[in-house]
Amino acid sequence: MASESLVFSPGQLRDGLSVDLPDVRQVLRDARGRFVRKTASPPPVTEPPSWPSRRASLFVTSEMSDFIKAGGLGEVSAALPRALRGHFDVRVLIPGYSAVLAKAGKVTVVGHVAGYAGLPACDIGMTRQADGLPVYVLLNPALFEREGSPYVSAAGSDWDDNAVRFATLSHAAAEIAAGRAGLAWRPELLHLNDWPCAMAAAYVRWSGGDTPSLLTIHNLAYQGLFPLSVAPLLGIPAAAIRDLNFYGQLSFLQGGIVHAQQVNTVSVSYADQITRPALGCGLDELLARRAAAGRLSGILNGIDASYDPRTDAHLPVHFSVNEWAGKNANAKQVRREFGLRDSRGPLFSVVSRLVHQKGLDMICDVAPQVAAAGGQIVFIGEGERHLEESVRTLCRRYPGHIGAYIGFDEGLARQIYAGSDFLLMPSRFEPCGLSQMYAQRFGSLPIAHATGGLIDTVDDGVTGFLFDEPSADALRRCVGRAFRTYRMPGLMTAMRRAAMLTPSGWDVAGRKYSALYEQVAAAA
Numbered sequence: 001m002a003s004e005s006l007v008f009s010p011g012q013l014r015d016g017l018s019v020d021l022p023d024v025r026q027v028l029r030d031a032r033g034r035f036v037r038k039t040a041s042p043p044p045v046t047e048p049p050s051w052p053s054r055r056a057s058l059f060v061t062s063e064m065s066d067f068i069k070a071g072g073l074g075e076v077s078a079a080l081p082r083a084l085r086g087h088f089d090v091r092v093l094i095p096g097y098s099a100v101l102a103k104a105g106k107v108t109v110v111g112h113v114a115g116y117a118g119l120p121a122c123d124i125g126m127t128r129q130a131d132g133l134p135v136y137v138l139l140n141p142a143l144f145e146r147e148g149s150p151y152v153s154a155a156g157s158d159w160d161d162n163a164v165r166f167a168t169l170s171h172a173a174a175e176i177a178a179g180r181a182g183l184a185w186r187p188e189l190l191h192l193n194d195w196p197c198a199m200a201a202a203y204v205r206w207s208g209g210d211t212p213s214l215l216t217i218h219n220l221a222y223q224g225l226f227p228l229s230v231a232p233l234l235g236i237p238a239a240a241i242r243d244l245n246f247y248g249q250l251s252f253l254q255g256g257i258v259h260a261q262q263v264n265t266v267s268v269s270y271a272d273q274i275t276r277p278a279l280g281c282g283l284d285e286l287l288a289r290r291a292a293a294g295r296l297s298g299i300l301n302g303i304d305a306s307y308d309p310r311t312d313a314h315l316p317v318h319f320s321v322n323e324w325a326g327k328n329a330n331a332k333q334v335r336r337e338f339g340l341r342d343s344r345g346p347l348f349s350v351v352s353r354l355v356h357q358k359g360l361d362m363i364c365d366v367a368p369q370v371a372a373a374g375g376q377i378v379f380i381g382e383g384e385r386h387l388e389e390s391v392r393t394l395c396r397r398y399p400g401h402i403g404a405y406i407g408f409d410e411g412l413a414r415q416i417y418a419g420s421d422f423l424l425m426p427s428r429f430e431p432c433g434l435s436q437m438y439a440q441r442f443g444s445l446p447i448a449h450a451t452g453g454l455i456d457t458v459d460d461g462v463t464g465f466l467f468d469e470p471s472a473d474a475l476r477r478c479v480g481r482a483f484r485t486y487r488m489p490g491l492m493t494a495m496r497r498a499a500m501l502t503p504s505g506w507d508v509a510g511r512k513y514s515a516l517y518e519q520v521a522a523a524a
Contacts, residue, residue, distance in 0.1 A: 055521055056089040058136075058187035060173045062150050062166065062196035064092060066129060068099040070149045071353075072301070072434050073193060073218050076266070079304055082133060083510030088517060091134040091185070093176065095144040095169055096125065100137055107137055111182040113172045117235030119164060122172055124181055136183075138172050150196075163226040166196040166252065167234045174203035177211035187211065189521050195224030198256025199234075202244075205259045206237055214520050215260035217253070219431050220274050220281045221357070224252030246282065254283060262520045263290050264297045266432035267453030271298030279429050279451075299513060300456050301432045302506035307414070307441045309500070314411035315418050319443075321497045327418065327443055334419035337412070338378045338403030345374035346486045348479075349420035349444060351413050351435050354383035354391065354406075359426030359449065364390045365472035366479060371401040373483055378420070379404035380413055417442040421492075422482050428470045430454050436464065440499035445485075447478050463499040 061077040063070050081090045094100060101107065104127040111124035125137040138144070143165045148154045151162065159165065170192075172181070177200075179186045190213040192200050201213040228250055231241055236250070244255040257263055265271040273279040275288040275296070290296040306312060309319050309326070316333045319326025331347055334340075340347075348370060352358045360383075367377055379391050379402075394402045405412060417423070423439035425448040432453035436446040440457075446464035448454040458464040465485075467478040485492055 054087065054089045055189060055517065056185065056187045057084070057091070057189045057191055057517060058093055058173060058176060059090055059191045059193075060093045060169070060197040060200060061193045062095065062169065064094050064135075066135075067094065067103045068097055068150060070151065071218075072266075072432065075304065075434065076218070076301055077193065079302065079506050080510070080513065082131065083302070083506040084513060084517070085133065087510075087514040089185075091136060091187070093136045093138065093169070093173055095150070095165070096137040096139045096141075097150060098145045098147065101145070104135070104137060107139075109139070110136075110184075111176075113138075113175045113181050116171055118233035119168045119171050119235060122168060124172070124176070124183065136176070138169055140168065143168060162224075163230050163234060163250075163252075166224065167199055170197055170199035170252075171203050171235070173197065173200035174207060174209065174211075177204055178207060178209045189214065189517055191216065191517075192256060192260065194218050195222055195251075195253040195256070198224065198253050198260075200256075201259035201261075202236075202240070202255040206235075206240060212261040212520050212523070213256075213259070214262045214264065214516065215256045217257075217263065217265045217274070217431070220253070220265075220279070220283065221429070223254065223281065223283075225249045226252070251283075254286065257283065257286055257290065261523060262295050262297070262516065263287070264299055264516065266298070267300045267456045268298035269455040270429075270431045270452040271296055273429075273452060297516065299509055299516065300453060301434065301437075302509040303434055303437045303441065303504050305505060307417075307438050309418055309442050312414055312418070314414040316415070319418075321443075321500050324443075324493070324496075330415060330419035331421075332419075334378060334415055335376070337415070338405075339400070340376050340378070340403055341400040343374070343376055345376060346421040346483065347419060348375055348377045348422045348424055348447075349416045349439070350377065350379045350381065350424050351416055351438075352381045352425070354379075354381045354387040356384065356387075357428055358383075359428055359470060359475070360384075360387045360390070362426045362470070362472045362475045363424050364394060366476045367394050367402060368398070369476060370479060371398045375401075375479075375483070377402045377424070378416055379406075380408060380416055382407050414438075414442075417444050420444045421486060422447050422479075423464075424475075424479075425449070425454065426467075426470060426475045427451060427454065433457065437502075437504045440464065440502055441504065443496040443500050445482065445495055445499055447475070447482055449475075457502075457504070459498070459502075462495060463502055464495075 059081045063074040064077040065074040084090045107125035107127045109123045110126040113122045115121040123139040125139050127135050175181045192215045243258045244250045275291050317326040317329035354360050391404045417439050423444050423446045430452040446458050449470045450466040460466040465478050467474040
């Protein structure tokens with residue numbers, strides 16, 4: 001372990017014993033949080049046939065964790081289409097990044113999209129995942145086969161041609177919807193995700209199409225802003241520029257909001273908050289009009305079933321709501337990995353991008369008090385350089401009490417959820433958030449700012465702790481509540497159980513999206 005308590009590898013994992021978790025349906029909580037009982041092999045890479053009994057839907061995304069992930073959208077894009085397959089003929093469209101082609105195996109060309117204005121022509125490849133999920137891959141090496149994330153270079157700067165790259169993705173989706181891509185399949189609905197795909201709704205309208213679209217906003221702060229001068233290159237009609245004009249720039253997301261039949265966000269509370277100036281990012285009036293027309297809704301994300309303390313292969317020891325020894329063993333392993341001292345005090349975790357939105361500055365302000373009170377903190381994540389350096393400074397000042405891994409490792413992150421007592425999540429805004437749900441599944445109680453999806457997923461005093469004002473002082477007071485709870489083992493155990501038993505799978509979200517799909521398709 002380095003002197004800064006930085007972790008360089010997740011360590012060797014051990015096999016653990018799986019313990020059965022009680023059926024959630026048999027355990028309910030009353031209004032005070034007390035528990036009461038209730039009685040009661042991969043298919044060939046060919047374009048699959050259409051399912052006449054199911055509506056056809058094209059799920060358009062810029063990332064998917066099967067292949068490449070930059071954030072929560074990647075995980076949603078992997079899980080939601082699968083949750084919908086029982087009700088819809090869902091297929092995914094994703095750009096053919098180098099990472100996608102490397103992991104997809106055999107990709108068979110099944111279609112072609114002609115060039116449009118300054119957008120290049122592309123082939124459409126087809127691959128199928130092991131579970132049979134069909135994935136269309138948009139093939140254009142010059143646009144997509146690059147090192148780096150979907151959006152930025154390895155140096156962290158936006159690709160200069162992102163406007164063309166993602167307009168091409170959107171245009172391809174619209175062409176597939178119109179039946180002009182040479183495929184033997186045509187969607188009845190487009191499900192578009194965030195600004196990189198939002199323009200598909202506009203291209204459908206501009207070409208005279210009638211395929212309805214659902215636009216999901218995963219984070220309104222990222223709008224896809226580009227100079228007005230690129231409009232001719234993207235084939236935007238002169239009369240339509242006003243629909244995308246955001247204070248003198250083109251906003252891809254605004255274009256999608258204007259032209260999509262339905263807009264939804266990833267939590268109910270966030271859908272309400274973005275209709276007001278504080279969190280509307282300059283689009284609040286437009287979104288308020290969509291809400292007034294019944295065309296703005298919110299559906300909370302789910303999390304993958306693999307986040308299960310009874311069976312997760314990343315954990316050194318498994319545990320359940322009925323057997324806690326495994327959680328203590330995971331805490332011991334995390335302390336060892338991060339070079340922390342043995343302690344009877346609480347272990348706090350931060351599993352997050354190290355950026356201003358996530359409130360990392362507040363955590364750094366409060367960290368000395370946590371250490372002085374006998375707590376410890378482990379960080380995992382990367383992001384803004386000055387915040388990374390602030391975290392490193394804390395590690396140097398409080399060796400044995402604060403440790404960090406600057407970067408990301410999936411297995412280590414899951415160990416941290418499983419070993420920690422509390423998760424610090426003071427996000428200034430949070431459309432949905434997944435970390436708090438992962439933490440709850442592993443019995444780590446979130447300490448979170450009451451905003452967006454955090455309101456919808458954290459029951460204050462029951463499954464975690466909420467504070468109203470995004471400030472270091474408010475976070476400090478909430479951390480004090482957590483310390484007091486930790487010193488009451490009976491209450492701490494009850495809250496852990498309540499958190500672990502909170503339903504958070506994709507089955508609930510899948511049913512809600514199925515109903516929304518039907519609503520959008522029927523209204524077209």
